[in-house]
Amino acid sequence: MRRGIYLIEEVDFRPMNSRKPLEYLTWLTRYKKEDEALDAPELTRGLSIRSREIDLVGAFYAVGITGHPQFKAVTLWDCHGGWDGGWRQMMNIYDGVNDRLFLSDIDDLRFSAFSRPLGAVAGSPALADITAEGYAAPFYLFESARVRPGAALEYLDAVRRERAPVLADHGHRPIGLYEVLFCDSEVVTVWGMSLEDHLSLQRARDAALGLDDEVEPDPRLLDWSRRSRDFLDGPWRETLLAPFPGSRLSPAQAPPGG
Incomplete structure (x- = not known):
């Protein structure tokens, strides 16, 4: 059995605006729901790779009272198939760096985002x-x-x-x-x-x-x-x-x- 490869991302929203994480998480969960009907990966509207192999497993609102800059969202992604599956598909979008990758419906909504690739032990x-x-x-x-x-x-x-x-x-x-x-x-x-x-x-x-x-x-x-x-x-x-x-x-x- 191959190793599980995942991705966790922390997203900050500044200046403080409580609507921004709501708008972001609503957009993201609906966007990925559309992927469940896809049979093969495709690049759509320059937003990101569209694929059932890159699965949004968890979308979370970070509880501010537990100690972090407010406001923050955290997402957890499953790269189905590991290195040769979802991870390969994510890497493929950087082959040639298509201009469409820089056009996004959520530009200016996020202040910063920090992604960490994860390997299951x-x-x-x-x-x-x-x-x-x-x-x-x-x-x-x-x-x-x-x-x-x-x-x-x-x-x-x-x-x-x-x-x-x-x-x-x-x-x-x-x-x-x-x-x-x-x-x-x-x-x-x-x-x-x-x-x-x-x-x-x-x-x-x-x-x-x-x-x-x-x-x-x-x-x-x-x-x-x-x-x-x-x-x-x-x-x-x-x-x-x-x-x-x-x-x-x-x-x-x-x-x-x-």
Whole structure:
């Protein structure tokens, strides 16, 4: 079985205008819905490659109170067929750099966008399997971490063996464990959970710190924090994401107004 290749993108909207992320996510989810009827990739209206092999699995509105510049959207893409499938199709649009690639319906809507190509590691679920199952969570946890150069696979293996079982006990399901490609010092993980599971996890950690005496502590959460420092070499951050209606990982399948 070939390696799963994915793409995650963070999009910022400035100056602060709460309508911009709504307009962007509504446009994007509707645009990609049209691709489900396509039999072969094609370049259309200079917007992007149109293909069922490049699948918008998740479109999310980042929960601002969890710590990032507001406003932000996050998208998660599945390159079906890996390097020789969706990834090849994305690369093909740069062959000759057709002028139409620079004409877009969403020009000036985004302030900036940061894409990271992701490679699934051993034990990471396949997004296609998760969506085929029909799984969708009310919230997702998006972790981005900088690790020691060359330690990405070690860190993710420790996450799979040591952290994932602890999070599972608190209702968190792994969606993807990824090495950020074309660099040797960054990883991304994504987890699905309910709001109640998110809250219970935070309180269990507080209790382990001696800051909440009304719930059962889970010292394993603190054990992982110490263990992770064997691999980390810089910023580590988790952000909560709310799935936008119309993407495959959203419990609601229709975008607002759709």
